Amino acid sequence: MSEVYSKPKLVQVGLVVRDLDKTMEQFRILLGAEPSRVIEKSPSAPGPKYYLGEERDFYQRAALYQMNGIEFEILQPYNDRSALTDFLDEHGEGLHHVAFDTDNFDAFEKHLNENGVQMIQTGPNSRHPALKWGFFNTNDKLGTMIEVTNFEEVAKLEAQETKDK
Numbered sequence: 001m002s003e004v005y006s007k008p009k010l011v012q013v014g015l016v017v018r019d020l021d022k023t024m025e026q027f028r029i030l031l032g033a034e035p036s037r038v039i040e041k042s043p044s045a046p047g048p049k050y051y052l053g054e055e056r057d058f059y060q061r062a063a064l065y066q067m068n069g070i071e072f073e074i075l076q077p078y079n080d081r082s083a084l085t086d087f088l089d090e091h092g093e094g095l096h097h098v099a100f101d102t103d104n105f106d107a108f109e110k111h112l113n114e115n116g117v118q119m120i121q122t123g124p125n126s127r128h129p130a131l132k133w134g135f136f137n138t139n140d141k142l143g144t145m146i147e148v149t150n151f152e153e154v155a156k157l158e159a160q161e162t163k164d165k
Contacts, residue, residue, distance in 0.1 A: 003104075003107045003110070004104065004107060005102050005103055005104035005107040005108045005111070006102070006103045006104075006152075008100035008101060008102045008108060008148070009100060009101045009102075009152070010070065010098060010099075010100055011070065011071060011099050011100065011101045011149065011151070012070065012071040012072070012073055012097075012098065012099035012147065013070060013071075013072050013073070013095070013097075013098055013099075014073045014074075014075060014095070014096045014097040014098070014099065014147065015072070015073070015074045015075065015093070015094065015095055015096060016074075016075050016076075016077065016084045016087050016088055016093060016094065016096040017074055017075070017076055017093045018076065018088060018093060019076065020038075020061045020062075020063055020074060020075075020076035023063075023074050023076075024038075024063050024074065027063075027065065027074075033065050033067070034065075035063040035064055035065050035074075036064050036065060036066050037062075037063075037064045038061070038062070038063050038064075039061065039062040039063075039064070040061055041059050041061070042059065042060055042061070042062050043059070043123045043124050043125060043126070044126050045123075045124035045125050045126035046124060047123065047124030048123070048124070049121075049122070049123030049124070050121065050122055050123065051081060051082050051083060051120065051121045052120055052121075056080045056081060056082060057079055057080040058077060058078075058079055058080040058081065058082035058084070058085070058123075059077070059078055059079045059080075060075045060076055060077045060078065060082075060084055061075070061076040061078070062074065062075050062076075071099075073099075075096065082121060083096075083120055083121040083135045083145065084096065087145075095144060096144070096145060097135060097144060097145040097146055097147045098144060098146055098147070099146065099147035099148070099149060100146060100147070100148055100149070101148075101149050101150065101151045101152050102148060102149070102150055102152065102153065103150070103152040103153050103156065104150070104153060105132045105148065105149075105150035105153060108148060109134070109136075109148065112136055112138075112148075116141075117136050117137065117138050117141065118136065118137060119134040119135065119136050119148075120134075120135055120136065120137045121134065121135040122134040122135070127154075128154045128157075128158070130150070130153070130154050130157055131149070131150060131151070131154050132148075132149070132150050133147060133148065133149045133150075134147065134148055135147050136148060
């Protein structure tokens with residue numbers, strides 16, 4: 001696999017809350033915003049989920065808002081320990097992560113690892129078999145956690161799959 005990746009693109013801001021319904025109501029009242037999608041159980045795809053190297057059974061409810069080309073994600077965690085539950089316990093509600101999309105997940109993860117940043121949470125997804133995501137602990141370096149996804153990489157794969165048909 002190539003070690004090359006393009007500069008990651010900001011795609012999402014993530015907020016963690018204790019009561020998703022209450023926060024969605026405040027988004028409606030204060031910002032006039034309605035979610036484009038509400039997900040009751042995420043991740044919903046089968047497969048193991050990991051937090052701090054241990055298999056966990058975490059889930060979250062999510063409300064997704066599209067705001068000027070950036071997705072605003074509000075998350076309410078439940079069931080088992082995760083990056084979200086630990087954040088709530090340590091900091092209370094607030095900004096949890098910013099997400100970046102890359103065209104080469106593995107190369108970008110290697111770059112982060114070489115710079116002292118490790119993935120602390122990942123799991124399955126239901127959108128595409130090649131789609132990856134992970135929370136990386138960059139709090140001490142960037143002031144917040146980052147999430148990395150590879151939608152751009154998957155889009156290139158899908159385009160190639162279509163071309164090959």
